[in-house]
Amino acid sequence: MTFTDAEIAYLDSQLLGRLTTIDAQGRPQIRAVGVHYNPETRTIDVVGWGLAKSQKFRNASRNPEVAFIVDDLASTNPWRPRSVEIRGRAETLTGPGVSPWGDEVIRIHPRRVVAEGLDPSGDGRYNARDLPS
């Protein structure tokens, strides 16, 4: 199991995530992107218009180590942050139908997942785990 049901429901409920890639100088860049969990491949698929020409696509092609986060505040009083962070390796693919959401994709294979605040009881439980590769 890559993600729990609560994590998948949370990923599917959110519109924006943030993808970090590393450039040719070893420096991070971070961009807001859509959130697409692909249940067939159990990956996060980052898609978008002109993706293959973007710096993040070039970065991920050169260095597949990426990180991705989806987060928000379930409430501010009490302060209840929620997040799913994913660290993993990216594949960069182009071609008809490579992803359900587009013909160009940065596909993130999770290696580590850190979830916080997704327990419905609201206890802010922190769940960090490494996945078999």
Add this chain to the structure above:
Amino acid sequence: MTFTDAEIAYLDSQLLGRLTTIDAQGRPQIRAVGVHYNPETRTIDVVGWGLAKSQKFRNASRNPEVAFIVDDLASTNPWRPRSVEIRGRAETLTGPGVSPWGDEVIRIHPRRVVAEGLDPSGDGRYNARDLPS
């Protein structure tokens, strides 16, 4: 000028940003953090309980190259994303009063700022610029 008035107003209006640091293996991690623009130092100050013991603090101490983003959707119909991305070098400081918001800080000195969608006219204008170091 490090940030425009519109960028500062936007940073001050948002509760959450995301900070990327690079670990000892050269892999990115990304965490949700509060947003604090420090007008005295013209930096982003990342603070928080137990910060100096966190992985992001250790990462930034070892490798000062970081990236930070604040983003949201001004509206979904029409789709109007807004964001300020900051790439720069971090200082990690501890001691009484090192930051207005805490005694432990990851202080981000911007080297590059990429702002999107902050023009009140809503034209999604993209403003990327490098800053003198």
